[in-house]
Amino acid sequence: MALIVQKYGGTSVGSPERIKNVARRVARWRADGHQVVVVVSAMSGETNRLIALAKEIQAQPDPRELDVMVSTGEQVTIALLSMALLDSGLKARSYTGGQVRILTDSAFTKARILSIDEQRMRADLDAGYVVVVAGFQGVDEAGNITTLGRGGSDTTGVALAAALKADECQIYTDVDGVYTTDPRIVPEARRLKTVTFEEMLEMASLGSKVLQIRSVEFAGKYRVKLRVLSSFEDHGDGTLITFEEDEKMEQAIISGIAFSRDEAKITVLGVPDRPGIAYQILGPVGDANVDVDMIVQNVGHDGSTDFSFTVHRNDYVKTLDVLKNVATHIKAREVQGGDKIAKVSIVGVGMRSHAGIASTAFRTLAEEGINIQMISTSEIKISVVIDEKYMELAVRVLHKAFGLDQPA
Amino acid sequence: MALIVQKYGGTSVGSPERIKNVARRVARWRADGHQVVVVVSAMSGETNRLIALAKEIQAQPDPRELDVMVSTGEQVTIALLSMALLDSGLKARSYTGGQVRILTDSAFTKARILSIDEQRMRADLDAGYVVVVAGFQGVDEAGNITTLGRGGSDTTGVALAAALKADECQIYTDVDGVYTTDPRIVPEARRLKTVTFEEMLEMASLGSKVLQIRSVEFAGKYRVKLRVLSSFEDHGDGTLITFEEDEKMEQAIISGIAFSRDEAKITVLGVPDRPGIAYQILGPVGDANVDVDMIVQNVGHDGSTDFSFTVHRNDYVKTLDVLKNVATHIKAREVQGGDKIAKVSIVGVGMRSHAGIASTAFRTLAEEGINIQMISTSEIKISVVIDEKYMELAVRVLHKAFGLDQPA
Numbered sequence: 132m133a134l135i136v137q138k139y140g141g142t143s144v145g146s147p148e149r150i151k152n153v154a155r156r157v158a159r160w161r162a163d164g165h166q167v168v169v170v171v172s173a174m175s176g177e178t179n180r181l182i183a184l185a186k187e188i189q190a191q192p193d194p195r196e197l198d199v200m201v202s203t204g205e206q207v208t209i210a211l212l213s214m215a216l217l218d219s220g221l222k223a224r225s226y227t228g229g230q231v232r233i234l235t236d237s238a239f240t241k242a243r244i245l246s247i248d249e250q251r252m253r254a255d256l257d258a259g260y261v262v263v264v265a266g267f268q269g270v271d272e273a274g275n276i277t278t279l280g281r282g283g284s285d286t287t288g289v290a291l292a293a294a295l296k297a298d299e300c301q302i303y304t305d306v307d308g309v310y311t312t313d314p315r316i317v318p319e320a321r322r323l324k325t326v327t328f329e330e331m332l333e334m335a336s337l338g339s340k341v342l343q344i345r346s347v348e349f350a351g352k353y354r355v356k357l358r359v360l361s362s363f364e365d366h367g368d369g370t371l372i373t374f375e376e377d378e379k380m381e382q383a384i385i386s387g388i389a390f391s392r393d394e395a396k397i398t399v400l401g402v403p404d405r406p407g408i409a410y411q412i413l414g415p416v417g418d419a420n421v422d423v424d425m426i427v428q429n430v431g432h433d434g435s436t437d438f439s440f441t442v443h444r445n446d447y448v449k450t451l452d453v454l455k456n457v458a459t460h461i462k463a464r465e466v467q468g469g470d471k472i473a474k475v476s477i478v479g480v481g482m483r484s485h486a487g488i489a490s491t492a493f494r495t496l497a498e499e500g501i502n503i504q505m506i507s508t509s510e511i512k513i514s515v516v517i518d519e520k521y522m523e524l525a526v527r528v529l530h531k532a533f534g535l536d537q538p539a
Numbered sequence: 540m541a542l543i544v545q546k547y548g549g550t551s552v553g554s555p556e557r558i559k560n561v562a563r564r565v566a567r568w569r570a571d572g573h574q575v576v577v578v579v580s581a582m583s584g585e586t587n588r589l590i591a592l593a594k595e596i597q598a599q600p601d602p603r604e605l606d607v608m609v610s611t612g613e614q615v616t617i618a619l620l621s622m623a624l625l626d627s628g629l630k631a632r633s634y635t636g637g638q639v640r641i642l643t644d645s646a647f648t649k650a651r652i653l654s655i656d657e658q659r660m661r662a663d664l665d666a667g668y669v670v671v672v673a674g675f676q677g678v679d680e681a682g683n684i685t686t687l688g689r690g691g692s693d694t695t696g697v698a699l700a701a702a703l704k705a706d707e708c709q710i711y712t713d714v715d716g717v718y719t720t721d722p723r724i725v726p727e728a729r730r731l732k733t734v735t736f737e738e739m740l741e742m743a744s745l746g747s748k749v750l751q752i753r754s755v756e757f758a759g760k761y762r763v764k765l766r767v768l769s770s771f772e773d774h775g776d777g778t779l780i781t782f783e784e785d786e787k788m789e790q791a792i793i794s795g796i797a798f799s800r801d802e803a804k805i806t807v808l809g810v811p812d813r814p815g816i817a818y819q820i821l822g823p824v825g826d827a828n829v830d831v832d833m834i835v836q837n838v839g840h841d842g843s844t845d846f847s848f849t850v851h852r853n854d855y856v857k858t859l860d861v862l863k864n865v866a867t868h869i870k871a872r873e874v875q876g877g878d879k880i881a882k883v884s885i886v887g888v889g890m891r892s893h894a895g896i897a898s899t900a901f902r903t904l905a906e907e908g909i910n911i912q913m914i915s916t917s918e919i920k921i922s923v924v925i926d927e928k929y930m931e932l933a934v935r936v937l938h939k940a941f942g943l944d945q946p947a
Contacts, residue, residue: 147595181615187555189622196625199633200618203611207589210608214597217604225607229637230682274638 133298134166134256138266138288141175142305143362144208153303153362154215157261161221166256168295170266170288171212173204194239198268198278202228205265205284213263223261226251228268228276233287235269235277242269242277244286247294264291282343289346293353300350300357301369302342307361308370309334309341311535312388316523319536323386325371330386333478333512347372384481384488385533388526391474394424395447396505396516398439399454401464404431411461412438412454419453421446425474425507425514435464439505441516444470472504473522476514477529489513495532501525541706542574542664546674546696549583550713551770552616561711561770562623565669569629574664576703578674578696579620581612602647606676606686610636613673613692621671631669634659636676636684641695643677643685650677650685652694655702672699690751697754701761708763709777710750715769716778717742717749719943720796724931727944731794733779738794741886741920755780792889792896793941796934799882800927802832803855804913806847807862809872812839819869820846820862827861829854833882833915833922843872847913849924852878880912881930884922885937896941897921903940909933 137157144150153169160167181201185192192200209225216223231252235242252262266284269277279286285302292300308322309331326334328351332344341359350357350372360369402408413423425441442450447470454466482488492513496503501524505516517525530536545565552558561577568575589609593600600608617633624631639660643650660670674692677685687694693710700708716730717739734742736759740752749767758765758780768777810816821831834848850858855878862874890896900921904911909932913924925933938944 147592150596184555184615185619185622188558188619189626193622193625196618196621196633199621199635200615203614206611206614207592207608210604211593211596213604213607214593214601217601218597225604227607227684230684276635276638 132164132166134168134295135160136168136170136288136292136295136297136300137303138170138284138301139172139303139362140284140305141172141177143303144171144212145175147211149362150208150211151215153212154219154221156303156362156365157216158219158221161261168252168256168262168264168291168297169212170264170284170291171205171208172266172284173201174208177204177207195275198239198242199276202265202268202276202278205267209263209265213261216261216263221261222259223263224255225263225265227265228287229270229274231264231291233264233269233290235271235279237271237273237275237277239275239277241280242271244269244279244290247290249291249294252291252295279345282346285343285346286349289350289353289355289357292355292357293349298356300355302346302357302359303362304341304359305361305363306341306359307364307367308359309372310387312526312530313390316390316526317388317530317536320530321535321538323370324368325373326386327373327480329511330478330480331372333476333509334387334389342372384485385477385479385535386481387478387535388529388533389476389478390522390526392519392522393444394441394472394474394516395444395450395468395470396439396441396472397447397450397454397466397468398437399458399463399466400437401435402431402438403462404434404436408436408461409438412457413440415453415457416440416442416450419449421450421453425505425516427505427507441472441474441505471519472516473519473525474514474516475522475525475529476512477533478512479533480511482511482513491532492529495528496525499524499528540572540574542576542703543568544576544578544696544700544703544705544708545711546578546692546709547580547711547770548692548713549580549585551711552579552620553583555619557770558616558619559623561620562627562629564711564770564773565624566627566629569669576660576664576670576672576699576705577620578672578692578699579613579616580674580692581609582616585612585615603683606647606650606684610673610676610684610686613675617671617673621669624669624671629669630667631671632663633671633673635673636695637678637682639672639699641677641698643679643687645679645681645683645685647683647685649688650679652677652687652698655698657699657702660699660703687753690754693751693754694757697758697761697763697765700763700765701757706764707766708758709766709768710754711768711770712749713769713771714749714767715772715775716767717780718795720934720938721798724798724934725796725938725944728938729943729946730775731778732776733781734794735781735888737919738886738888739780741884741917742795742797750780792893793885793887793943794889795886796937796941796943797884797886798930798934800930801852802849802880802882802924803852803858803876803878804847804849804880804924805855805858805862805874805876806845807866807871807874808845809843810839810846811870812842812844816844816869817846820865821848823861823865824848824850824858827857829858829861833913833924835913835915849880849882849913879927880924881927881933882922882924883930883933883937884920885941886920887941888919890919890921899940900937903936904933907932907936 213225266287357372621633674695765780
């Protein structure tokens with residue numbers, strides 16, 4: 132008998148029929164003798180409907196009141212799923228985030244979980260109940276309703292699994308696992324049986340939006356065994372997200388190719404090469420609430436250097452504006468930029484112990500005539516910025532070059 | 540400076556525009572220096588939408604889970620109204636029933652309020668906030684969400700007014716007060732400036748559905764000054780519901796004519812006239828979950844009597860079925876009935892001190908050739924059962940006979 136936490140997203144509970152399907156799946160796990168806690172999101176479209184309604188009243192909805200409002204989406208789903216479970220003869224009971232109680236800080240619309248009181252859930256589980264918990268929400272010390280931000284239901288699932296010391300946290304979604312890359316771009320992409328937390332973090336932050344990144348961090352921190360599965364298929368083991376050291380089987384060198392078309396690059400040319408210059412450039416950018424992703428600075432010569440970074444494409448114009456003043460102030464020669472770029476990344480823990488990954492990647496791109504504009508590396512990732520028109524080509528040739536289309 | 544509790548029903552908050560109107564009205568009360576607590580219902584149609592969704596999952600939705608679900612309707616409204624108040628520059632804060640906290644028993648879908656913790660509201664009011672509370676809902680000792688049953692938002696309003704010792708509880712609705720009778724039947728019907736709690740109870744239970752009857756009982760018990768007003772008009776004082784003894788002005792003898800077409804009558808003929816016979820007839824009816832309204836038994840003769848009562852028209856056939864066996868058992872001669880009846884009632888505390896009301900009523904009906912089938916009286920009410928085709932006529936002539944069409 133295992134204790135399983137299952138999380139179902141908005142698409143998986145998007146209609147009464149789909150909710151009944153979830154109930155059937157839960158019933159099978161119960162029939163196999165397992166204890167089950169289910170975390171659900173709002174029915175697909177509901178959160179957006181509520182936000183739109185709020186904006187009809189207040190252009191910038193008050194964060195506290197917005198949380199009171201959007202948290203109703205999950206509250207409806209927990210009731211419906213509990214009814215479906217009861218209707219199929221199981222014992223079931225729903226809880227809002229506040230009832231569990233999932234204690235958070237008071238940062239409305241993006242709260243962080245501080246603690247979870249698992250006693251009530253455990254008593255219910257021991258009494259044979261399926262416990263159904265609203266994802267995405269909690270309550271602060273003063274009893275105000277809070278939400279964890281978009282995708283926060285994944286975090287709720289992982290946090291409950293951690294609090295209950297569950298044997299596994301299963302994230303049911305509309306894909307059946309984590310792939311070596313997006314199958315829409317590379318039809319030969321394969322589902323990974325396992326991926327490490329570090330790889331998952333790099334993949335998630337690079338646009339493979341299977342799991343919310345905070346939930347992966349959380350799972351890593353509390354050593355929760357996390358599995359991504361499809362809620363639309365009855366078979367398949369999905370992808371297990373593992374701790375590297377637990378991994379007995381031969382680890383593939385490269386796990387996947389991630390990509391993003393959401394960025395723009397900016398280069399400040401002819402920057403005086405002196406201490407503090409990076410801060411002088413990026414300080415004002417941060418003050419303008421712009422998040423910076425890749426940062427590249429090369430060795431300078433003749434007392435000056437070039438400084439490049441990428442931002443979200445939506446922030447491109449705003450960032451150029453900010454830098455106009457900055458460039459004058461620091462006596463830079465020129466500010467250049469471009470928003471027709473893509474970032475492609477090779478991710479794999481095997482990089483740590485295998486040399487030559489970078490050169491294979493660069494040679495592969497060169498053979499296709501793809502020019503690399505920026506390069507940035509971490510211990511388990513190599514990212515390149517290229518012209519966006521070559522993105523699909525780059526993903527395909529790299530996928531093949533690292534043998535990702537071959538059965539593991 | 541007064542402390543006012545205002546309650547707005549589903550129609551009054553049925554759209555973003557109407558919610559903004561409510562905010563404007565609240566703002567005027569604040570501008571006049573009053574402290575305001577607002578209780579709101581779900582947006583019109585929302586509760587029915589949620590119940591329909593629940594029934595797609597479970598034909599008879601589980602009561603606990605149904606309460607979790609339908610309580611979201613008011614939760615959305617409190618957030619929207621708070622946003623509208625904030626948007627108009629007021630300080631405002633929303634609370635669910637559980638947050639206030641409105642403690643109820645655990646009778647899901649028809650819970651009763653046990654106590655209200657008014658400290659948090661009072662602190663907010665003293666800090667200049669408008670307090671917006673979800674009607675219709677509460678929380679039981681174990682922290683489960685409960686609802687008070689249909690129309691329960693009125694009860695929430697009155698209960699909050701009682702707990703806060705508010706100066707007045709204002710119920711905003713789609714009519715501008717309590718009328719001498721339904722203006723759709725008698726165009727000359729007048730709005731009553733005042734009506735006593737006892738009269739209101741008789742009127743409400745007789746089909747003048749301005750206020751939920753439990754809220755009126757509650758207001759009477761806790762001596763809450765209750766006023767019914769229109770949420771669609773900016774002027775008018777509505778109808779104040781008073782305690783008789785508080786009333787300084789000359790009280791009208793009759794306050795109104797109420798009527799109902801929802802009933803059916805049943806007569807058990809030739810019942811042996813012996814103790815316990817009423818219980819032998821009505822016991823099985825009650826066991827079948829049928830509520831009995833009027834009960835009439837006349838003096839018997841020759842050792843037998845006739846026993847009549849009315850039930851809701853929907854229960855008519857079921858009640859006849861039940862009585863078939865009963866009649867045989869108690870050796871009654873025959874069971875008769877009819878569902879083409881109407882009940883018309885004259886209500887007024889003035890009856891206590893004025894003779895001749897009944898004879899005026901009976902003469903008025905006789906002059907129009909309207910036959911009276913059953914009569915039942917209380918201290919402040921005379922009800923007659925007549926053929927339903929005469930209902931409108933009876934209401935009109937009685938309204939005129941008691942001078943209700945004349946300015947008070």
